[in-house]
Amino acid sequence: MKRLFLMLVLNFSTITFFANEKTEALPVENEIATPDFSMEDELREIKRQERWERRQEKRALKRTPEYKLLKSSLIVFGAITSSVFSVPATVLTIGYIYHAMIPLASSVGSLTNPTKLTKTFRSVKNSKITQKTITKYLEHLTDAFLMDRAKRYDVKGKKYIETPSKYYFTDIGIRNAQLNFRQQEENHIMENIIFNELKIRGYRVDVGVVEITETNAEGKRVQKGLEIDFIATKGNNKYYIQSAFDMPDLAKEQQEKKSLIKTKDSFKKIIVVKDDIKLKRDDNGITTMGIFDFLLNENSLDM
Numbered sequence: 001m002k003r004l005f006l007m008l009v010l011n012f013s014t015i016t017f018f019a020n021e022k023t024e025a026l027p028v029e030n031e032i033a034t035p036d037f038s039m040e041d042e043l044r045e046i047k048r049q050e051r052w053e054r055r056q057e058k059r060a061l062k063r064t065p066e067y068k069l070l071k072s073s074l075i076v077f078g079a080i081t082s083s084v085f086s087v088p089a090t091v092l093t094i095g096y097i098y099h100a101m102i103p104l105a106s107s108v109g110s111l112t113n114p115t116k117l118t119k120t121f122r123s124v125k126n127s128k129i130t131q132k133t134i135t136k137y138l139e140h141l142t143d144a145f146l147m148d149r150a151k152r153y154d155v156k157g158k159k160y161i162e163t164p165s166k167y168y169f170t171d172i173g174i175r176n177a178q179l180n181f182r183q184q185e186e187n188h189i190m191e192n193i194i195f196n197e198l199k200i201r202g203y204r205v206d207v208g209v210v211e212i213t214e215t216n217a218e219g220k221r222v223q224k225g226l227e228i229d230f231i232a233t234k235g236n237n238k239y240y241i242q243s244a245f246d247m248p249d250l251a252k253e254q255q256e257k258k259s260l261i262k263t264k265d266s267f268k269k270i271i272v273v274k275d276d277i278k279l280k281r282d283d284n285g286i287t288t289m290g291i292f293d294f295l296l297n298e299n300s301l302d303m
Helices: 002-025 038-062 065-084 092-106 114-125 131-143 172-178 186-200 250-261 291-296
Strands: 147-154 159-169 204-215 221-234 237-243 268-273 286-290
Touching: 092 114, 092 131, 092 159, 092 172, 114 131, 114 159, 131 147, 131 159, 147 186, 159 172, 159 186, 159 204, 172 186, 186 204, 186 221, 186 237, 186 291, 221 250, 237 250, 250 268, 250 286, 268 291, 286 291
Parallel strands: 147 204, 237 268, 268 286
Antiparallel strands: 147 159, 204 221, 221 237
């Protein structure tokens, strides 16, 4: 019995010793190592910054004139090629832009606005196109340098009138092709040519409006707006120009001169006619010249 007791004590002591030895060899506290996310966070931040910079570059690019020109040119080019080669337009916009050019081509030199074109689409094409969309189409045509817009300017009020405006083709050949070489109205074509020549010479070209008050046949005072075809401005130089295809009589001549006289300022006033005439100047200081003198002499406005 004593021997058994001694053996149990010895075994217990041995187990306790080795247990203590093993416990001392192990760390007192087994801490779980947390992964380091600082590198991943840094990479994620770098990628986020790169995406932000790319978005900013795209936004900046879309605001440049080159981007607007490219976008508008592609849309207008699609409109023209789809019509010339009888290819169905894959984008409805292309077909609408092409059809929007036709009324503009037939009304060169006439006042027009998006509202008027919208009504034309609704009546002729049975389309529910909106005025906002038509405005965007006109912007594409001007941004692509296919057409140019001349705003109305109140001469006496010295302010711009946003609508209606006049639209001119930068290339008369495109205008004629749009109409299949019909409607060869020489007066409208000559007006378009004068507008283009002024733009080539570097002038800002507007349509002048002169507000006057007259007494009508009933004896009532009424307000009227007389039109000057072009106000050409470059720096401090300003010219009032009328495109008069023909002035066969005194009544027509007075009609063309009336708006110029009513400006009541000292800027030079010019009437351009189709005939090859000798330059002349009347008592009101209004110069009349032929279209050939105007086009062939780059200093013709100062003659």
